[in-house]
Structures are given as C-alpha cells and as structure tokens.
Amino acid sequence: MTDDPASDLTPIERRDLRRLAAFMVPASADYGVPGADDAMIFGDIVRSLGRDAGDVRATLALLREAAGGDFADLDEAQAETAAMALLGREGPAIEALGRAVLQCYYRDDRVMRALGLEPRSPFPKGHALDPGDWSLLDAVRGRPRMWRDVDGGTA
Amino acid sequence: MAVDAHPGTARPSDAIVDVLIIGAGASGAAVAWSLADTRMKILCLEQGDWIRPTDFPSNGRDWEARRYADFDISPNRRARDTDYPVNDDNSLMKIANFNGVGGGTVLYTAHYPRMHPSDFRVRSLDGVADDWPIDYWTLEPYFAENDRMTGVAGLAGDPAYPPHQPTLPAVPLGRTGTLYARAANKLGWHWWPSDIAVATSEVDGRAKCINLGHCTPGCAQGAKASVDITYWPAALRAGVELRTRCRVREITTDDRGMASGVVYYDANGVERFQPAEMVILAANGIGTPRLLLNSASTRFPNGLANSSGLVGRNLMLHPWPIVSGYVADELDGGRAPITSLWSKQFYETDASRDFVRGYTLQFGRGTGPATEAITSAASGRLPWGRDHHRVYRGLLNHRVAIGVACEDLPEAHNRVTLDPVLKDSHGIPAPRIDYTLSDNTRRMMEHGIASAEEILTAAGAKNLSASRTVLNSPGHLLGTARMGTDPARSVVNEWGRCHDVKNLFIVDGSIWVTSGGVNPTSTIQALALYIADRIKQRLATLFD
Numbered sequence: 254m255t256d257d258p259a260s261d262l263t264p265i266e267r268r269d270l271r272r273l274a275a276f277m278v279p280a281s282a283d284y285g286v287p288g289a290d291d292a293m294i295f296g297d298i299v300r301s302l303g304r305d306a307g308d309v310r311a312t313l314a315l316l317r318e319a320a321g322g323d324f325a326d327l328d329e330a331q332a333e334t335a336a337m338a339l340l341g342r343e344g345p346a347i348e349a350l351g352r353a354v355l356q357c358y359y360r361d362d363r364v365m366r367a368l369g370l371e372p373r374s375p376f377p378k379g380h381a382l383d384p385g386d387w388s389l390l391d392a393v394r395g396r397p398r399m400w401r402d403v404d405g406g407t408a
Numbered sequence: 409m410a411v412d413a414h415p416g417t418a419r420p421s422d423a424i425v426d427v428l429i430i431g432a433g434a435s436g437a438a439v440a441w442s443l444a445d446t447r448m449k450i451l452c453l454e455q456g457d458w459i460r461p462t463d464f465p466s467n468g469r470d471w472e473a474r475r476y477a478d479f480d481i482s483p484n485r486r487a488r489d490t491d492y493p494v495n496d497d498n499s500l501m502k503i504a505n506f507n508g509v510g511g512g513t514v515l516y517t518a519h520y521p522r523m524h525p526s527d528f529r530v531r532s533l534d535g536v537a538d539d540w541p542i543d544y545w546t547l548e549p550y551f552a553e554n555d556r557m558t559g560v561a562g563l564a565g566d567p568a569y570p571p572h573q574p575t576l577p578a579v580p581l582g583r584t585g586t587l588y589a590r591a592a593n594k595l596g597w598h599w600w601p602s603d604i605a606v607a608t609s610e611v612d613g614r615a616k617c618i619n620l621g622h623c624t625p626g627c628a629q630g631a632k633a634s635v636d637i638t639y640w641p642a643a644l645r646a647g648v649e650l651r652t653r654c655r656v657r658e659i660t661t662d663d664r665g666m667a668s669g670v671v672y673y674d675a676n677g678v679e680r681f682q683p684a685e686m687v688i689l690a691a692n693g694i695g696t697p698r699l700l701l702n703s704a705s706t707r708f709p710n711g712l713a714n715s716s717g718l719v720g721r722n723l724m725l726h727p728w729p730i731v732s733g734y735v736a737d738e739l740d741g742g743r744a745p746i747t748s749l750w751s752k753q754f755y756e757t758d759a760s761r762d763f764v765r766g767y768t769l770q771f772g773r774g775t776g777p778a779t780e781a782i783t784s785a786a787s788g789r790l791p792w793g794r795d796h797h798r799v800y801r802g803l804l805n806h807r808v809a810i811g812v813a814c815e816d817l818p819e820a821h822n823r824v825t826l827d828p829v830l831k832d833s834h835g836i837p838a839p840r841i842d843y844t845l846s847d848n849t850r851r852m853m854e855h856g857i858a859s860a861e862e863i864l865t866a867a868g869a870k871n872l873s874a875s876r877t878v879l880n881s882p883g884h885l886l887g888t889a890r891m892g893t894d895p896a897r898s899v900v901n902e903w904g905r906c907h908d909v910k911n912l913f914i915v916d917g918s919i920w921v922t923s924g925g926v927n928p929t930s931t932i933q934a935l936a937l938y939i940a941d942r943i944k945q946r947l948a949t950l951f952d
C-alpha cells in the first residue's frame with residue numbers, strides 16, 4: 254500500500270516517532286543493519302502508515318504522556334525509559350505501532366541482505382523447495398483404514 | 409442491457425434472465441459452470457471486482473504489508489469499497505472473507521480436504537446435532553468432477569481418508585515437512601500429504617507453482633486454484649454473464665410467493681431491478697442469511713425462506729487454535745504454500761476422549777521476514793531495543809506452526825442477524841455475529857493444543873505458544889440456512905431448494921448441517937455441482 258497519510262502526522266509527531274523507532278529497532282554494527290530511524294526506512298514508515306495511522310498517532314500521544322512533556326527534550330536515558338514503558342504496554346494500538354515500523358524495516362534492502370535474503374518481491378522468481386524425504390511415508394502407507402466407512406461406500 | 413420500467417417503481421429494470429446467481433465465489437462459479445450446458449440465460453451478480461494477477465501482493469516489495477491492508481482477511485480492516493462491514497465484536501472468532509470474483513478463494517489457503525463419510529452421519533454415529541439428508545457417496549462423483557476442474561495436488565492411498573485420486577503430484581515436503589514427518593513417525597501418528605488446490609504441474613494452461621510464499625494473499629502466478637481462474641473462464645466461454653460491482657440489496661417476491669428477481673446497486677450506484685425465473689444464492693454463510701433477512705416483506709415478515717426461524721442460526725466457524733514453536737534447524741520460512749501435510753490421528757470420534765467428533769492437525773511452514781517480526785513482537789517473543797536483532801535471528805526461518813482445525817457443532821444461538829446500526833456503503837443493513845464456543849469445542853481445542861504441543865516437542869521445538877483467546881479466523885462460514893427434509897427444521901431441502909420459495913436455491917456454505925473438521929471449499933463446491941445436477945434433472949418440474 255502506498256497510502257500517504259504523512260500529512261496526518263504533525264512535525265512533532267514525526268520527530269517523536271523517529272526517535273521512538275530508534276529505540277524499537279536500533280542500528281547495530283554487530284549485525285550490520287541500520288536502525289528503524291534510518292532516513293529511508295523512516296520515510297517508508299511514514300508513507301505507509303495507512304490503516305494504522307490513527308493508532309500510531311494515539312501511541313505517540315501516550316508517549317508524550319509517559320514522557321511527562323516533550324519526548325524530544327528528554328535525555329537519552331530518560332527517553333529510553335519512556336519509550337520502553339510505552340512499548341511494554343499491550344493492546345491493538347501498540348501492535349499497530351509495531352506493525353507500522355516492522356513492515357517497513359523488514360523490507361529494506363540493507364536489512365534483507367544482512368539477513369542473507371534477496372531484496373526482491375516473491376514474484377516472478379519464486380523460491381526453490383527441497384523435495385524432502387518421502388521414504389518417511391513408508392511408516393504410514395499400508396496402515397489399516399482409520400476413516401469410518403458409513404453408508405456402504407466401499408462395501 | 410435492456411431497460412424496462414418495473415411496475416410500481418421508478419427504478420430501471422433489466423431484461424429477465426432464466427437463472428440469477430448472487431455471488432461469484434466458490435459455489436457461485438461452480439453452479440454457473442454446471443448449469444451453462446442447459447443453454448439457459450444465466451446471469452451472476454457480484455458485488456466485488458475481478459482481481460488481476462498483477463494486483464496481488466507478491467508482485468511488490470510491500471507483499472507482507474498488504475496482508476494487513478487491501479488484502480487483509482478481515483473485511484472490516486480491508487474496507488475496500490466492494491466490502492461490506494461485519495459486526496463481529498460479540499464473537500471470539502472474527503469473520504474473514506473476500507468479496508470479488510472468486511469470493512473467498514481469492515484469499516484462501518487452498519487446503520482442499522473433503523469431508524469424511526462419517527461427517528454426514530453425526531447424529532447416527534455420535535448422537536449429536538443432525539445427520540445430513542445426503543451422504544458422502546452421493547457426493548463422491550461431484551468431488552471427483554470438482555477436483556478435475558480445480559486441479560488438486562495430493563497423494564492417493566491415505567489410510568485415514570476415503571479413497572480418491574488427486575489430479576496432481578503432492579506439494580514437496582521441504583525441510584519443514586520432513587521435520588514434521590519425522591516427529592509424527594517418532595510418535596507413531598498418522599500424517600499424509602494434504603490435498604491442496606495448487607498446480608504442482610501445469611494444468612489447463614495454468615502455470616505451475618513456483619513457491620511465492622503462502623497462498624493466502626492470492627497467487628500472482630495463477631497456480632492457486634481460485635475460481636476466477638478455474639470455473640469462471642469456462643463458465644463465461646459457455647455463455648454465462650457475470651456483472652461485477654453489482655450489490656444485491658434484496659430478493660423480491662411476487663404475489664404467489666415466488667422469487668421474482670432482485671433489487672441491486674450497479675457499478676454507478678444506480679438502484680436497479682433484475683427480474684429472474686429463478687434465483688440461486690451463493691453469497692456465503694454470512695452474505696446469504698444477511699440477504700434473506702434483508703428481504704423481509706409483508707408475506708415473509710421474518711425474512712425470506714425463514715418460516716423455520718433458522719435463517720442465520722447454527723453458524724459454524726471452525727475454531728482454529730494455532731500452536732507454534734521454534735526449532736534449531738533452519739527451515740523453509742514462508743517461502744512456499746503454508747501447509748502441505750495433515751494428520752488425521754484425532755479426526756474420528758474416540759469414546760475414550762472427553763469430547764465427540766474430532767479435528768485435523770495442519771502442519772504449517774514459517775512466515776516471511778516482516779510477518780515473523782510483527783507477530784513475534786505482538787506476542788512478546790521478540791523484544792524491542794538492543795536484543796531485538798539477536799532474538800530475531802533465532803526466529804526467522806525457525807518457526808513451526810500447527811493449525812488445529814476443530815469441528816464446531818451447530819448451536820441455534822450462534823447466529824447472523826442484521827445489525828440495527830451498522831450499514832454498508834449503499835445503506836444496506838450489515839450483518840452482526842453472535843458466536844460462543846461450546847464446552848465440547850473447548851475440550852476438543854484443549855486436546856488439539858496438547859496434541860500439537862506433543863508433536864512439536866517431538867520435533868525438537870522450544871518456545872511453544874498456543875492462543876486460546878485470539879483464534880485464527882479461517883474464513884469458513886457455514887450452517888446459517890441448513891439443509892434438511894423437514895421444513896420446520898431446515899431452510900432448504902436435500903437438493904438446495906428453499907422449502908418456502910420454490911424457485912429460490914442456496915448453494916453456498918450456509919446449507920451445511922454440520923461442519924466436519926476440515927476446510928470446507930471442496931465440499932461446498934461438490935454440493936454446488938450436485939445441486940446443479942439435481943436442477944438439470946428436474947427442469948420440467950423444478951418449481952412443483
């Protein structure tokens with residue numbers, strides 16, 4: 254979906270969401286991945302809020318409440334505490350926030366490559382699937398009938 | 409389209425047709441194709457669109473995100489203008505469907521089992537619910553015909569399943585299937601390649617499956633047998649007319665109490681009248697009772713064909729807990745059709761258990777990268793913050809998940825009614841769902857969850873979880889206009905004709921008497937073909 258509800262987010266909401274995204278999925282040199290606040294990923298997140306825009310805005314309001322003021326003004330430790338308190342909550346709005354961030358993070362080319370995945374759509378190349386070990390079925394073949402024969406089907 | 413004045417109204421009226429089918433989904437397509445050889449004038453009205461191969465999510469990088477958007481399984485979240493809302497707040501099981509040419513098969517997972525012979529004899533064998541007025545063996549030739557039209561992958565010789573000959577080779581086991589097979593063998597349990605409506609080799613010009621991922625959000629390759637690419641092209645070639653974006657509001661009746669046609673909104677939102685000699689409802693287990701209830705009139709004050717009071721009642725939705733875990737080995741992830749194996753170990757009633765009837769275990773593969781992250785974060789398995797990346801790498805492509813397909817029995821209080829407030833975009837009252845789980849179903853679910861945990865443990869899985877409250881919504885909508893010989897206890901007779909309105913037929917999942925522990929589409933379509941055949945055999949005396 255390329256819904257564009259970006260205009261729904263105020264500049265303050267965008268700024269808060271970006272800082273929050275960095276706590277949700279931080280950049281990692283060890284794993285060779287950007288954070289969810291990376292400019293390209295974050296741009297994708299904001300553009301793709303779609304059906305979750307309302308819930309994401311609601312969580313940002315909760316974040317401001319948890320921060321006891323402006324989230325952007327908190328130092329790193331305070332901001333992390335506020336972010337984690339918010340993310341520790343349960344419910345559909347927090348799930349929507351997670352979905353909004355993760356659906357974009359886990360389609361970024363750099364993230365895909367770091368996971369050893371090809372950055373592409375499934376179609377048209379598809380995927381290969383091992384045939385598997387069909388000899389395993391020998392243990393089941395030839396067992397006595399298990400289904401109940403009624404109405405004389407095989408009589 | 410001819411436009412005549414319909415007496416008494418200002419709305420335009422179309423030329424009369426012999427057969428009017430409402431709904432272009434699984435059953436509507438099958439009945440249209442079968443009736444086409446009568447050379448009658450057949451028209452199908454469908455509220456949704458054709459979906460083109462290029463529309464499907466797997467064409468794009470946002471393929472996983474679109475499963476939560478325009479290809480979401482819930483009509484309420486998907487909210488296309490062709491969808492109607494459903495108030496399912498008072499149901500643990502949420503409603504899943506698709507409204508368009510192909511109906512639910514556009515989104516279905518294409519798991520394609522038949523009901524078992526015992527499923528038609530629930531009262532005689534197990535003393536619960538009711539027997540069907542027909543039996544498995546009557547339907548058998550229609551199952552076979554439907555398999556040929558659909559293209560079904562599988563393997564003959566399953567000792568837990570009535571004899572049949574799948575038309576295509578089974579879906580490969582893959583790494584995930586091999587893992588399940590070993591675990592089942594360790595326990596001595598039954599397992600077998602599932603019947604799946606996926607072209608594992610080319611069939612009737614349809615290209616073979618190239619493993620685009622789960623089949624559920626539609627197949628860009630056209631390998632999944634949704635009826636828009638199986639029955640519909642054949643029906644259209646045979647002369648059936650299909651009009652999309654036409655939403656039926658109500659079925660009208662004449663002064664003899666016979667169906668005279670339907671009032672519908674066309675693609676431009678214009679209200680029209682379509683007269684018909686006979687009407688066939690194929691709008692599914694929610695859409696059909698909704699239409700019948702919306703067609704109440706002075707002659708039929710409780711809704712059309714509802715003298716029994718059973719329209720909308722006995723809704724069955726197949727409670728479907730998913731039990732998942734993670735193994736050390738890297739598996740297939742979400743890179744192929746989600747299911748390829750079943751176990752019928754617990755399918756038939758066993759007097760030693762504390763419930764009657766049974767369930768199928770469906771062995772599933774993992775998911776794609778975004779879905780793994782989204783679902784794991786939501787369940788608390790995947791943390792936010794510094795440890796996110798480490799934990800995630802132990803989840804992606806390590807997931808195993810078993811669906812427990814439970815049979816729910818018919819209960820009158822599980823029902824579809826008209827919501828007093830909610831309406832669709834044309835102002836037509838929307839359906840409301842009231843549904844609870846019976847004690848028998850709960851006991852069956854617990855047994856199924858325990859069995860799934862046992863086999864996952866045998867497979868070496870850890871970090872097991874099962875959901876008892878947010879159940880998977882399989883999109884199986886059954887039982888709300890059931891079949892029977894007694895007009896006081898059923899809505900349609902044993903060949904799909906409404907007891908109360910002799911030129912009104914129902915062919916979709918609403919006519920089911922009981923639900924079996926299997927996905928329903930194969931049986932829904934076999935029933936539709938059977939009803940079409942009965943109609944053809946009786947053409948001269950059809951309305952007597």
Ligand SMILES: Cc1cc2nc3c(=O)[nH]c(=O)nc-3n(C[C@H](O)[C@H](O)[C@H](O)COP(=O)(O)OP(=O)(O)OC[C@H]3O[C@@H](n4cnc5c(N)ncnc54)[C@H](O)[C@@H]3O)c2cc1C
Pocket residue numbers: 430431432433434435436453454455456481504505506507508509510511512513514515516517518519520521624654655656657690691692693695696699882883884885915916917918927928929930932
């Ligand atoms: C996500 C998902 C996964 C599924 N997986 C499986 C599976 O693996 N195996 C399986 O067997 N089944 C599966 N199903 C169920 C399967 O899709 C249904 O059993 C099947 O499609 C039902 O057939 P039907 O003919 O009763 O109705 P449908 O196929 O639902 O068709 C009804 C049609 O009627 C139309 N309609 C309704 N009301 C009106 C109106 N007023 N005017 C005009 N048109 C109307 C609708 O738009 C729709 O196209 C799944 C369903 C979903 C949603």
